[in-house]
Amino acid sequence: MPVPNPVLYPAFNVIRLSHVELGVRNLAASRAFYADTLGLQVTHEDSVAIYLRALEERGHHCVILRKSEAATVNVLGFKVFAEADLDAAHTFFTAQGLPVAWVERPFMGRVLRTRDPQGIPLEFYAKMDRLAPIHQKYALYHGVKPLRIDHFNCFSPDVDASVAFYNSFGFRVTEYTEDEDSKKLWAAWMHRKGGVHDMAFTSGKGPRLHHLAFWVPTPLNIIDLLDLMATTGYVTNIERGPGRHGISNAFFLYILDPDGHRTEIYCSDYQTVDPDLEPIKWDLKDPQRQTLWGAAAPKSWFEQGSVFAGVASNDPVLKAQPIVAP
């Protein structure tokens, strides 16, 4: 399948990925991981949820940890340009036969809940509470010094379909892996905000979340995190890395939270704002697409992912199918 062209004037204007809500079984353990170890800043916490932001962010939260019976991903959140884009999104998803609902969410204005055709729960909003800048409050920096949420990466049972769908509302492909034999997409990286990706898809049993990712200033921050995790009881939570991906040129590290949710720590991608940026094509047989250098990924990295709430990972929700209201 040829990579879709950029959509010049999409139905609604998604600015960037924004936040994720993770179902976690033990709030204290997750807080120790995300706040004390990674260095995210707590912006609100109560008995059922903890809200966190990264150091450079002014929006209220990029991660919500919600007390849950099971490890799940409750929703992936995206920010749109203006309120009118929310209404346009409502029209767009409705027209696709996908479930839509306006939901109440703390710290946010109007929120549109829906799912993509595979069943991934999504929410869109234009306004979230804005907090005072802390990016120059250097006394707050610790852990890996996470600056901002960078992207989501999901397993998809049909990457061609996932890419076509997100492209239809303006996500552009920056890099992709093609199976030379079948000419089907194996994986693709898609962006709105001008980096390599806001959202990526990889072939696999799904939909499931492969990982969320945080942007950090330099590779040395990642090495600092490795030193810290290796000596504070988290050594087995280090899954893969450090290394460099061929795709995206990222200097990366993959770690697992106490529930097995995977986080990538990441730096070194590149600016992609040009609408005529040619997507980079990688051959599925080229091992350097995944690992420009570094140890081979372990089996777990290829196989494990977080299940989305309300959808069985081996039972992808198709476009025409009735699904659980979000």
Next chain:
Amino acid sequence: MPVPNPVLYPAFNVIRLSHVELGVRNLAASRAFYADTLGLQVTHEDSVAIYLRALEERGHHCVILRKSEAATVNVLGFKVFAEADLDAAHTFFTAQGLPVAWVERPFMGRVLRTRDPQGIPLEFYAKMDRLAPIHQKYALYHGVKPLRIDHFNCFSPDVDASVAFYNSFGFRVTEYTEDEDSKKLWAAWMHRKGGVHDMAFTSGKGPRLHHLAFWVPTPLNIIDLLDLMATTGYVTNIERGPGRHGISNAFFLYILDPDGHRTEIYCSDYQTVDPDLEPIKWDLKDPQRQTLWGAAAPKSWFEQGSVFAGVASNDPVLKAQPIVAP
């Protein structure tokens, strides 16, 4: 003056700053500076001009060095989203009473030449020759490992007017310095591409180019450049830095090329894609706005700038004035 609101639907869609053409008196000396020392890659050279790109860029050039009798800045270039935006820009600048012309430029498609009301020569284009990626050809990296052109910074005799003008076609203010007494803008940083700035203005005799800037991966690359320049005959070309600006949070270095054109080497700014990003206001009396830490800027840094071709720096071209056709 209050900082202007973001323009939701500007008359034409500028994607980013793109390139600058510098008039230089000695091509070989300038090549030694920009290619051999900074590490920009030569993409074309002939007897009158050298074209260069940074390591991450796919467009043909971000700097043109043109043999000249005098050190001048010939034009600042910007990329627009689509061809239709060029026509819209033509309409826009014509309506403003500013000079417009379609010009032939090598390696580029249609190019619209104009000037801003202060007289700064500008060119807009949608298409430039695209080159194969080299960002993973690590054998090419040397010098400061420049990844991309990042921004321009200009002296303006009327920052309020400059900001209002660029805001009128969609540039958004991210940070600004206000004189608490006069309530006039002293300086402002404006962007299109999602960083702190594509274009900044500072009060001063003008219009003149204060500096162009390149983005590099980490502060260590800047330290490497300092070591290199200090031991290869360029020690007096180091003007200011390293240090950190309060404004933009940049880790910075300012250097002068053989003609005195100033370049900033830069890393550590932040993502500004949110349309509701609140501009950060700095008081003109706060010395940390300029220098969060680091030695005070030398007098030259406040006073010297590059003259734009076709406009006397002490004779700012005003909106209603007839100016030399670009």
Next chain:
Amino acid sequence: MPVPNPVLYPAFNVIRLSHVELGVRNLAASRAFYADTLGLQVTHEDSVAIYLRALEERGHHCVILRKSEAATVNVLGFKVFAEADLDAAHTFFTAQGLPVAWVERPFMGRVLRTRDPQGIPLEFYAKMDRLAPIHQKYALYHGVKPLRIDHFNCFSPDVDASVAFYNSFGFRVTEYTEDEDSKKLWAAWMHRKGGVHDMAFTSGKGPRLHHLAFWVPTPLNIIDLLDLMATTGYVTNIERGPGRHGISNAFFLYILDPDGHRTEIYCSDYQTVDPDLEPIKWDLKDPQRQTLWGAAAPKSWFEQGSVFAGVASNDPVLKAQPIVAP
């Protein structure tokens, strides 16, 4: 004066500089500086003194902060190879007509107190309490991540004499600045432990301590400290840097504690264990000896130093003179 030759078999074997005792007027303020900001680890504290070590050190302390009416430097400490070296040192200093005394010091074995001919109070020991390693307890690392005390630098009214004296018990010169006209030493760097220096002397009213220094892993740790100090009320405590010295090749930063005692944060010197290492000579007229690159040093850096307890800085204690017992 020619630089003295290395002494093959010195009278006693000094291993390295070890510690300094600073008189400080406010223990809490000094603790906030050295422990909370720089990141030294407190190993003992009581109502009159705080003992600190750096992250890589196993000896009990490298800095003692002692409550004092005035800002003074009470003593510079050095470790010798074996107990026999202490007795040999006793003999050596006695023969020089210098004051000697065995003193009781907490956390240390036998301690020999003396002064050098300029009056600098010195103490030598072979045994100090050893603590468990913490260099891999990465959760403790913060501030500038100081790994070890690196050197002392003193003003001397007669650098030739200071160098000759320390050379007489085995300190070797690695680099020096000579006044081409007078052929007198302006400054010299001398070592025992295999780096550029354990002890350096610069011409100036003295004896006074110009600075003590800590070794850190990379320049980025120094940049982190600058960011921290600039945003936690210590911006005026940043005196000079960052920059690179020609002499020693150090990437440096100079900061002032609440009493005005100066600390250098330092990385990038080189290994000097070869006995035939040729000292590097610098001309006093070469500005790059001091500043390979970076802003010029402020006046304070040339003029201010910490007074040693028991000796007036403008009244240098000469060899033959009776001095206050240490």
Next chain:
Amino acid sequence: MPVPNPVLYPAFNVIRLSHVELGVRNLAASRAFYADTLGLQVTHEDSVAIYLRALEERGHHCVILRKSEAATVNVLGFKVFAEADLDAAHTFFTAQGLPVAWVERPFMGRVLRTRDPQGIPLEFYAKMDRLAPIHQKYALYHGVKPLRIDHFNCFSPDVDASVAFYNSFGFRVTEYTEDEDSKKLWAAWMHRKGGVHDMAFTSGKGPRLHHLAFWVPTPLNIIDLLDLMATTGYVTNIERGPGRHGISNAFFLYILDPDGHRTEIYCSDYQTVDPDLEPIKWDLKDPQRQTLWGAAAPKSWFEQGSVFAGVASNDPVLKAQPIVAP
């Protein structure tokens, strides 16, 4: 076996490891690896050998590449303090029943050739040609920016015996791995120059050279080398890393030259000049001793080593045995 005590006054004074001579099958291929890729500086080359030094070194060479039929390690070189130490070494090795010979070596003064009891070919010298400093000629820096040779690591069939032997002439143990069951040493790190090691031994078929190592300024230089090797045809020469060892705290990378000789690139160890530095003991069952974090070492890393010239690796030369004259 208890770790041997430091020898206060060894029979002769070894200052540091100095150089290695590698037998290589293709000088041009080896030059491309060591000079063009790693960044060592060629100080002499002819039709049969290439001499190289690292950026900070003043001695003429730290690596000699000698054209050879087979990949061998011809000799490990060490520098002693003074000429008298060479004579004392001659006496020492003779008394041990080990082969001794004075040999002619270019660029060096008197050279004593011998072997250790396992058969490792050694040479000792006091004087080598000294070259002008280049550590501030930053234009020469490229590749991994190697500053100095750091250590050798050898497979030994009897680590207890190897450690006892090197300890007998003054090498001190800094860290070691003990088999808790047999109480035998599995591996040990020994130094003279004040770092973690000049020489290390690991249990294995031997004697063979496991690796030589170079010291570099920061982890980022190692990441730069990985990027370079991965994109210039050397990706399969990357054997292990990056990672951090528990032992020595090194941030490490292991790479293989065109003949399979292994080099470690290394930073972050610590100062060990204190004679009372307690060796750190690691349990053979603790996986973090080897890999504080990072991927597990591949099988090749445990099994492959370079054979020393004149000794079969499976036929260790014992102390009493007649061996080939060096």
